[in-house]
Amino acid sequence: MSCELETAPPTLRTVTISYSELQDKDGDLSMKIENGFGPDGLGIISISDVPGFSLLRQNLLHLSPRLARLPEEVAKELEDPDSRYGFGWSHGKETLESGKLDMLKGSFFANPVLDTPTTEDFLIQRYPSYCRPNIWPSNALPKLEEAFKALGKLMLDVGLMLAYHCDRYVTKGDLSRNDESLKQILLRSRCHKGRLLYYFPPPQSDCTQDLGTMSSWCGWHTDFGSLTGLTHGMFTRDGVEIACHDSAAGLYIRTRTDQIVKVIFGEDEIAYQIGETSEILSRGRLCATPHCVQAPKGEKALGVERSTFVLFMQPD
DSSP states (O other), X not given: XXXXXXXXXXXXXXXXXXXXXXXXXXXXXXXXXXXXXXXXXXXXXXXXXXXXXXXXXXXXXXXXXXXXXXOHHHHHHTBOGGGTTOSEEEESOSBOTTSSXXXXXXXXXXXXXXXXXXXXXXXXXXXXHHHSOOOXXXXXXXXXXXXXXXXXXHHHHHHHHHHHHHHHHHTTTOTTSSSOOHHHHHHXXXXXXXXXXXXXXXXXXXXXXXGGSTTSXXXXXXXXXXXXXXXXXXXXXXXXXXXXXXXXXXXXXXXXXXXXXXXXXXTTOEEEEEOHHHHHHTTTSSOOOOEEEEOOOSGGGTTEEEEEEEEEEOOO
């Protein structure tokens, strides 16, 4: 049985803003912000030509398969059940749309800015998935902490620049309004969370099984933070980078008109998606969209794995 969809969804390129455009505080990016994040947009914008990004992405994503292959006893030491697996290593703790445990995705969570977000016991107890200290595999994978923090901080800095232009769009250029801006909210937050994602190779299946669905690698969801930064996925086999043979694999978004589209952006670009918090605070001028990730299919998909890094920029 063929696993191809009867009609393949259209493929759309993200609205792209160059780093130099983003640096210009007096530049008018309102049209691009509206086209990408506005009510008729896909809820995603990519930033090109960010200095140093490409190397930092390579350095971190190449560590992802090694992290996923750590011995079970070492991986156990990186788990943090008290944070509801919101820090350290997590595999098989999340549920899919079907309610089954997700065994196809492993995650390493950490705050790339603060190793200990707070020492206030009240906050640690009430918000353990945001306020617990980081757990680093210093002995098993010593380069991970440096690579994780370097990429996370760069993506946060670029995201704050994008937030500034989002504020100008939302306020129609008048940043003297009393409402606290998105940039201010994110600038003082202690709760930003990085997530190094490893997608295990999909098992061989036919279309009657879950792996034949569009959301086979990551189920449909809408981010609940403010801005989500993400890298282009890196496909590997046995830890060696390869090109993905299946053009249908990748990120899908459900638009405001309920259309499903495949979204692409460059390997050397950082993409940012709007979360529900920003949609609420902007009174709908910035719009969040549901999205999912499809795994490659066919015989050539055997052994193909995917790594990516996500930065959840969110309020305290």
